[in-house]
Amino acid sequence: MARRDERAAGLGSRAVQVGFVLAILVLWYLATNRWGVNRLLLPNPINVWQQLLDVLRSGQYLPDLRVTLTELAIAFTLAMTSGTLVGFFVSRSRFSVRVFEPLFAGIYSIPIILFLPLYVLFFGLGPASKIALGTTISFFPIVLSTIAGFSNVDRMLVTAARSMGASDYQLFRYVLVPAALPVVLTGLRMGFTVALLSIIGSETIASLSGLGHHIVELAEGMDMARMFAYIAFVVAIAAVLNGVVSSLQKRGSRWR
Amino acid sequence: MTSVQSTRSQLESRLRGNERNAKPLRQFLLRHPGIVRLGVVILILIAWEIAARWFIDPLFIAPPSRVFLSLGSVWQTPGVPAALRLTFFELAVAFVIAVAIGLVVGLAVGLNPFARRSVMPIILLLYGMPQITILPLFILYFGIGAESKIAFGVTHGMFPITLAIVAGVQNLKPILLTSARSMGANRWQILRWVILPHMIPSFFAGMRLGMSGVLLGVLLAELYVSTAGIGHFTEMFTENFDPTKLFGLVATLAVMAIVLNEIVRRAENRFSRWR
Numbered sequence: 001m002a003r004r005d006e007r008a009a010g011l012g013s014r015a016v017q018v019g020f021v022l023a024i025l026v027l028w029y030l031a032t033n034r035w036g037v038n039r040l041l042l043p044n045p046i047n048v049w050q051q052l053l054d055v056l057r058s059g060q061y062l063p064d065l066r067v068t069l070t071e072l073a074i075a076f077t078l079a080m081t082s083g084t085l086v087g088f089f090v091s092r093s094r095f096s097v098r099v100f101e102p103l104f105a106g107i108y109s110i111p112i113i114l115f116l117p118l119y120v121l122f123f124g125l126g127p128a129s130k131i132a133l134g135t136t137i138s139f140f141p142i143v144l145s146t147i148a149g150f151s152n153v154d155r156m157l158v159t160a161a162r163s164m165g166a167s168d169y170q171l172f173r174y175v176l177v178p179a180a181l182p183v184v185l186t187g188l189r190m191g192f193t194v195a196l197l198s199i200i201g202s203e204t205i206a207s208l209s210g211l212g213h214h215i216v217e218l219a220e221g222m223d224m225a226r227m228f229a230y231i232a233f234v235v236a237i238a239a240v241l242n243g244v245v246s247s248l249q250k251r252g253s254r255w256r
Numbered sequence: 257m258t259s260v261q262s263t264r265s266q267l268e269s270r271l272r273g274n275e276r277n278a279k280p281l282r283q284f285l286l287r288h289p290g291i292v293r294l295g296v297v298i299l300i301l302i303a304w305e306i307a308a309r310w311f312i313d314p315l316f317i318a319p320p321s322r323v324f325l326s327l328g329s330v331w332q333t334p335g336v337p338a339a340l341r342l343t344f345f346e347l348a349v350a351f352v353i354a355v356a357i358g359l360v361v362g363l364a365v366g367l368n369p370f371a372r373r374s375v376m377p378i379i380l381l382l383y384g385m386p387q388i389t390i391l392p393l394f395i396l397y398f399g400i401g402a403e404s405k406i407a408f409g410v411t412h413g414m415f416p417i418t419l420a421i422v423a424g425v426q427n428l429k430p431i432l433l434t435s436a437r438s439m440g441a442n443r444w445q446i447l448r449w450v451i452l453p454h455m456i457p458s459f460f461a462g463m464r465l466g467m468s469g470v471l472l473g474v475l476l477a478e479l480y481v482s483t484a485g486i487g488h489f490t491e492m493f494t495e496n497f498d499p500t501k502l503f504g505l506v507a508t509l510a511v512m513a514i515v516l517n518e519i520v521r522r523a524e525n526r527f528s529r530w531r
Contacts, residue, residue, distance in 0.1 A: 013374030020378055041397065098289035099296065109517050110510050111471045116479055117490040117502055122316045201388040205479045212388070219392035231389045238386045 043225035051229035061233060067210045068199060071127050072241075075134030076195045080188060083139050087146025087184075097151050101144070108140035113201060120206050130202045130210070137198040138191035145187025149180030182253040189249045193242055200234065211237070318500040323507065330504035339486045340508065343478060346402050346485070347516065350409030351470045357410065358417025358462060365418070366425030367451070376422065383415040387473070391480055405477040405485065412473030416465035424458025425451065460524035467520045471513050 025045060031037045032044045055061055090100045116133055123129035153176055161175045203212030211234045218227035285292055301320050308319035331337060365371045365379070391408060398404035428451060436450045478487035486509060493502035 010373070013370065016374035017378060095286055095289060099292045103293055103296065106514075109468065110513050111468065111475050113472060113475055113479065114506055114509050114513070117494050118499075118506060121494045121497070121499060121502060197386055197388060200386060201476060204388055204391055205476070215389060216392055219396065227392070231393075234389045235385055238389075239384070242384070 040222055040224060043228055047225035048228040048232070051226045052232055055226070055229050055233055061211070061214070061230075064209060064211050064214045065237070067127060068203065068212070071130045071134060071199050071210065072196055075131045075199060076138060076192055078131070078135040079138040079142055079191055079195060082135075083142030083187070083191065084146050084184065087143040088150055090143075091147045091150035094151070097147060101147055104140055104143055104147075108144060112137045112140075113198065116202055116205060119202075125206055125208050127210075130199050130207065133202050134195040134199045138195035141190040141194065142184075142187045145190070146180070146184050149183030149187070150176060152183070153179040185249045185252045189245050192245045196238055196241060200238070314499070315497045316499060318503050320503075322500050323503040326500045327504045327508070330501050330508070333489070333501065335484070336486075336489055336505065339484060339489055340512075342402060342484060343405075343474065343486045343509070344512065346405045346409065346474050346478075347470060350406045350474055351413060351467060353406070353410045354413030354466050354470055355417055355463060357414045358421060358466060359459070361414070362418040362421025362462075363425065363451075366422035372422065372426075379415065379418060383419070387411060388476060391477060394477065395481055400481050400483055402485070405474045405482075408477040409470040409473035412476075413466040413470035416469050417462040420458045420462025420465060421455060424455040424462075427458070428454050457524075457528035460520070460527050464517070464520045464524050467516055471516065475509070 028042070028045050032039070032042055090096050112133070115136070116129075119129040119133050119136075123132050157175050157179060158171065161171050166175070199210075200212040203210035204216055205212075207213045211230075215227060215230055215234065218224075218230055305319045305321060308314070308317045331340075361379075365375050387408075394404045394408045398407050432450050432454070433446065436446050441449070478485045479490065480487070482488040482491070486505065489505055490502060493499075493505065
């Protein structure tokens with residue numbers, strides 16, 4: 001009985017969700033086709049759908065996608081390497097944790113996107129400034145979670161492994177890494193998300209190429225239907241990338 | 257015998273003397289990580305100063321000493337004080353609206369189990385969307401003035417506040433509600449005396465997250481396009497290759513962000529201790 005109630009409630013909430021999406025689509029359609037909302041403000045959903053198919057079919061997005069993904073890959077690799085290394089070495093003594101952790105946490109609380117003009121001035125409008133900004137922004141969640149992960153390993157585990165005669169490498173490989181990994185992986189996932197966001201963001205604000213830049217180009221050309229289609233495309237790409245990283249994180253955390 | 261003793265005492269005193277001379281500094285530093293932290297920051301500033309003065313083209317980077325000395329002239333640049341005031345105004349308005357929306361939606365969704373199950377996934381989906389992709393739309397709908405920055409700040413700030421409030425309401429122990437009801441409290445009394453006091457910690461946690469969201473949204477929109485705000489001046493200083501003023505302006509904004517974050521963080525620490 002209770003299970004049937006639960007299922008009914010589940011169906012009800014599912015219906016609300018589907019209804020919400022449908023209502024938006026219907027309102028959108030009516031607003032553009034019946035109520036005469038300006039096409040420059042809101043394009044027709046059917047046009048947007050056609051444009052989306054066209055964008056996907058023409059493969060016109062490929063150069064921009066390649067630029068953005070390359071920037072993302074380089075920035076995330078740099079941030080991951082530097083973040084985990086710095087975090088690990090800081091976590092080796094309680095004293096250095098107390099010196100550096102508040103420093104990193106303090107900088108992390110500033111919106112680092114503020115420094116974008118400095119990066120553009122220094123690295124130019126090309127991919128270099130995006131890579132540098134993405135690296136900086138994703139460095140902080142990674143380094144902070146690495147410090148948290150490695151400095152909160154249960155002392156008991158370390159002492160036990162030592163008393164059983166574990167070498168430094170064995171201690172690292174079989175005790176520290178498995179204990180710290182879930183926290184570090186959470187940091188890496190957050191770092192990946194903010195790297196992606198900051199790279200698309202800096203492409204939107206000042207750049208010559210990339211997905212964010214293309215959206216701005218379409219906005220400036222007042223090509224609204226195609227711009228909506230492109231936004232949907234970029235959102236989908238971001239969702240796929242984040243989904244892949246989340247599932248990698250889950251798989252990595254389960255391993256012990 | 258005496259000579260042995262005297263050498264021993266000499267040795268001991270010498271050892272103690274060594275300890276007194278070498279250890280205190282080490283001990284002192286070990287006990288005060290804050291001072292070491294300050295030292296690290298000063299070392300970084302010195303390295304930056306040296307690099308900027310002698311190794312890197314002055315068109316692109318400014319040494320910290322010069323930035324610091326020119327702060328006054330940055331603030332006196334015509335338009336900059338007004339731009340800082342405008343940005344502060346945008347942040348304040350966006351924050352107030354985001355808190356209001358977050359509070360209303362959070363309570364409405366959190367207090368009703370059906371709404372929570374059905375609407376929460378939609379909120380999470382919207383929150384997970386990279387909002388930066390629709391920034392050009394905000395400019396199109398709200399213009400290039402303050403409205404678009406406020407709107408973008410609101411959409412960045414309202415989601416974390418909503419989520420924190422929903423989480424806070426969810427953590428409420430059902431027994432408290434039941435006992436309040438059995439003592440004959442009406443809806444308003446339950447909201448006022450049971451739900452609100454229990455929500456205060458999560459409300460302030462949400463305010464802190466909302467503040468960083470609002471800062472991010474407003475600054476992104478400012479940097480994207482701006483006619484009178486700080487985005488206008490960062491662009492101008494960049495195009496004129498005037499790193500000294502650019503660094504000064506960015507430093508001013510960073511301090512503003514730190515102060516705002518610190519205010520909400522202090523408020524959170526203070527008001528989460530009420531119980």
